[in-house]
Amino acid sequence: MKLAVLGCGYVGLVSGTCLAALGHHVVAVDVDASRVKSLSEGHVPIYEPGLSELIQAEVKNGRLRFTTDAESAIKDSQTIFIAVGTPPSPAGGADLSMLFAAAETVAKAANGPKTLVIKSTVPPGTGSKVVDRVKNAPHRIEVVNNPEFLREGTAIQDFMQPDRIVFGANTNAGLDVLREIYQPLIDRGFAIFSMNRQSAELTKFAANAMLAMRISFVNELSLLAQSMGADIESVRIGIGTDKRIGPGFLKAGVGYGGSCFPKDVAALVHELKQIGVEPFLFAGVEKVNTRQKEWFAKRVINAVKDVPNAQVAVWGLAFKSDTDDMREAPSIDIIKQLAAAGLKIKAYDPQGTANAKKLLPPQVQYCASVAECTTGADAVAIITDWPEFITQDWAAIAKLMRGKHVFDGRNCLASGKVAAVGLHYYAVGRPEVTAGAGRQGSIGVVSAG
Structure with a gap:
């Protein structure tokens, strides 16, 4: 499957790279041109055991590439993962501005039906707010949640050998897309738990x-x-x-x-x-x-x-x-x-x-x-x-x-x-x-x- 990952921070890098290792073709997007250039050359800006080697391998075999062109990546992909930061807000909650901006970018660039997977950690109810922001897109945007449970230092192992994978979707269509993406791990016997987005x-x-x-x-x-x-x-x-x-x-x-x-x-x-x-x-x-x-x-x-x-x-x-x-x-x-x-x-x-x-x-x-x-x-x-x-x-x-x-x-x-x-x-x-x-x-x- 062709996938895009918006955000090349810790979660986006690990998730995008591991999705490529599962056999998908992944385009990882970041607004920082210098970061994209560095990643394309095989230089990883964070320390995570095994990540640099895995990125280099997936770039070399053509399943992973990096770009600043979000619009092109979205148009070329069936499913888009959002993995941007949700830092603390001054009021004490989560600052969702980058997440909402990414979702709106997907809505504007969509050239056909898309599935939008929220990978960022977000407060309960955020998915519904995202739905409101993409509902007027010219094509249907299915919004699902797929939380990450990555521990720094063992993130690749946590992704490839998870305790469980959680799917949050309010429609069967959304669940079907997530199952297709993670089928290689499902086939290996790893546990999948499906629930609604809020859960x-x-x-x-x-x-x-x-x-x-x-x-x-x-x-x-x-x-x-x-x-x-x-x-x-x-x-x-x-x-x-x-x-x-x-x-x-x-x-x-x-x-x-x-x-x-x-x-x-x-x-x-x-x-x-x-x-x-x-x-x-x-x-x-x-x-x-x-x-x-x-x-x-x-x-x-x-x-x-x-x-x-x-x-x-x-x-x-x-x-x-x-x-x-x-x-x-x-x-x-x-x-x-x-x-x-x-x-x-x-x-x-x-x-x-x-x-x-x-x-x-x-x-x-x-x-x-x-x-x-x-x-x-x-x-x-x-x-x-x-x-x-x-x-x-x-x-x-x-x-x-x-x-x-x-x-x-x-x-x-x-x-x-x-x-x-x-x-x-x-x-x-x-x-x-x-x-x-x-x-x-x-x-x-x-x-x-």
């Missing part, structure tokens, strides 16, 4: 809000564990092995970030207020997330407050490992708080530095390696759990540091290894391990270390 739209928001809620749940519980000598890692195993609960997204840390959870929880808060319902639960999820970042920063500040010209080495800037995405990353608020306290900050991230420079205070010094970042540090603060941080030689790290404080904001380190070389280990919701108290190889609990 599909709400499903996406509900999934993200549930995951954010679990993170805030365990983070709030971690504060209680910290105060009473309990170990949140043991607790999460104790509850996560209950089949009614499950282990996913119960890892205590510095809070959630990224392009989805913060925006979607905020949008749900807004939508509930719009219908006169006080969003006690979702507003609480937001507040817990904000407090968790503040709490972590305060611990670091308190540890070095009496040290002259104190220096903190921040390991990790991106909101999670295996991405360069800095949108709503916990590191932003944490580093701003450290800077406001007058601390000298050196930072290192394997992929996120370029994007971080646009968002962080100017006094942050960016480093090219863990060693450079850590040299002379009074404290290390781990904010992103990149694999290279977990496998560090802690004896070598201790020699580089001036102080002895290590703050594990992701509960990803072997506490015994850190403490055994003379460093003081602080985790989230776990007992502190004082310098020299650990032993090489000890992990504290059976789960993580």
Whole structure:
């Protein structure tokens, strides 16, 4: 099938490329001419494992191309995916202006019946608003919803081996088009769930809000564990092995970030207020997330407050490992708080530095390696759990540091290894391990270390 994808951001790039890999002919459209030129030459503007190689392969075999000519792409395609941004609006909801503009472009350019697939994350009821905007097109525009459930760092796998695929359509004709597009995955046995547009739209928001809620749940519980000598890692195993609960997204840390959870929880808060319902639960999820970042920063500040010209080495800037995405990353608020306290900050991230420079205070010094970042540090603060941080030689790290404080904001380190070389280990919701108290190889609990 001939498909067009409007928007070459994260969702559009991954979705368009994977649709091409399923055998469709895809034209990906973006208004940014330099981005289109770069993509056509095989240069990918985002970091996502495997994406660059897959784009290059699909461009080479002729199933994927990039253009700024939306009108031509729409005319040449049977189905058009909209994957433009829906950022937070000043009022607290989602800014749908780019989505509506894209839909109107489809309506004007349509040279025959078309199916318009909303891939962007949108509030419930948006599909009906899109229908209103395309109803006067010279040809019928069928509007359907196909939410994405892509995790940064594993997006290609998530698309090609999904837990489920959700179809949101209010007519059988719309469902038939979606089934045809995804037939290669249906044939492989992946689950398809069909529902109306509004339900599909709400499903996406509900999934993200549930995951954010679990993170805030365990983070709030971690504060209680910290105060009473309990170990949140043991607790999460104790509850996560209950089949009614499950282990996913119960890892205590510095809070959630990224392009989805913060925006979607905020949008749900807004939508509930719009219908006169006080969003006690979702507003609480937001507040817990904000407090968790503040709490972590305060611990670091308190540890070095009496040290002259104190220096903190921040390991990790991106909101999670295996991405360069800095949108709503916990590191932003944490580093701003450290800077406001007058601390000298050196930072290192394997992929996120370029994007971080646009968002962080100017006094942050960016480093090219863990060693450079850590040299002379009074404290290390781990904010992103990149694999290279977990496998560090802690004896070598201790020699580089001036102080002895290590703050594990992701509960990803072997506490015994850190403490055994003379460093003081602080985790989230776990007992502190004082310098020299650990032993090489000890992990504290059976789960993580």
